Amino acid sequence: MKLYVSPRAPNPRRVQMFLAEKGIDLAAAGIELVNVDLNAQEHKSAAFRAKSPLARIPALEFDDGRVLTETRAICTWIEGQHPEPNLMGVDATERAFIEMADRRIEWYFLLPIANCVRHTHPGLAPLEQPQFPDFGRSQGEKLRETAAWLDAELQRQPWMAGERFTIADITAFCAIEFAKLMRFNAGEQGFSALQAWRDRVAQRPAARA
Ligand SMILES: N[C@@H](CCC(=O)N[C@@H](CS)C(=O)NCC(=O)O)C(=O)O
Incomplete structure (x- = not known):
């Protein structure tokens, strides 16, 4: 394959x-x-x-x-x-809740980051034509709303979908790492729980993949 x-x-x-x-x-x-x-x-x-x-x-x-x-x-x-370790849920209920977390992160965290970077960063100009910098910047602002919500979630649970590491953490981590291209730093924005979560995920060997 x-x-x-x-x-x-x-x-x-x-x-x-x-x-x-x-x-x-x-x-x-x-x-x-x-x-x-x-x-x-x-x-x-x-x-x-x-x-x-x-x-x-x-x-x-x-x-x-x-x-x-x-x-x-x-x-x-x-x-x-490869069912183990399970990353997407072990039964219908857990699968649905993890999917909810993952899709929220994909749509309301990764997508605005991607739109902001694609429409404002010169390095992305070959991929995004035409670029609309105002739109990109407005997406960057919307991202902060989701970051505030994620920060609140992470003040009461350790991982994006709840009590254990799942695919939702992978989606959010790849998104927040890409957000470096728009100079987004959760800690500097006051989202300390989100920053602490990001730093914990970065310690995982898979984060280097
Ligand atoms: N919904 C797709 C999105 C895939 C996607 O947009 N991939 C980007 C790279 S991260 C790409 O192929 N971009 C090429 C382009 O914009 O021309 C997925 O979940 O895989």
């Missing part, structure tokens, strides 16, 4: 961190990492679009030629193949 990724891109990083948290040896699992050069627009080539029609990564290509995209869908497949 081939997993299409790119260094520094937050969504492929979510899958790579998920694999690392599972302790999966990529060679033993038959997964080859393939780097896609986003700056060179490699993902927009006809060859790559044949695999991922919306020209997005990550993408997981099966040996039979089928291609799975969307980070959460790829993680769902990995969780099914």
Whole structure:
């Protein structure tokens, strides 16, 4: 199988961190990492679009030629193949609550960060045309509302979805690391619980994936 990724891109990083948290040896699992050069627009080539029609990564290509995209869908497949340690919930109720946390973080934390960076950072200009800096900055402001909410959550629970580390922590960590490109620092903004959580996740070996 081939997993299409790119260094520094937050969504492929979510899958790579998920694999690392599972302790999966990529060679033993038959997964080859393939780097896609986003700056060179490699993902927009006809060859790559044949695999991922919306020209997005990550993408997981099966040996039979089928291609799975969307980070959460790829993680769902990995969780099914490698159930332990569980990162997405052990029963219907826990799965639903973890999904709620993960999707909230994806939509209201990662997305505004991505929009802010993509519309304000010159390095992202090759990917986001046209850039709308005012829109990007307004997304940066909206991000602070979600950060305040996450900070409050983390004052009463240790992890994003509750009492244990889950996929929601992976999504939030990859998002907050990407937010360095918009100079967002939770601690400096007064979100000390969010900063302490970020620093704890950064200590995990998988954070280096
Ligand atoms: N909803 C998708 C988002 C994937 C996505 O936007 N990936 C970015 C990299 S983090 C990408 O491929 N960007 C290419 C582009 O903007 O042209 C997922 O969850 O995987």
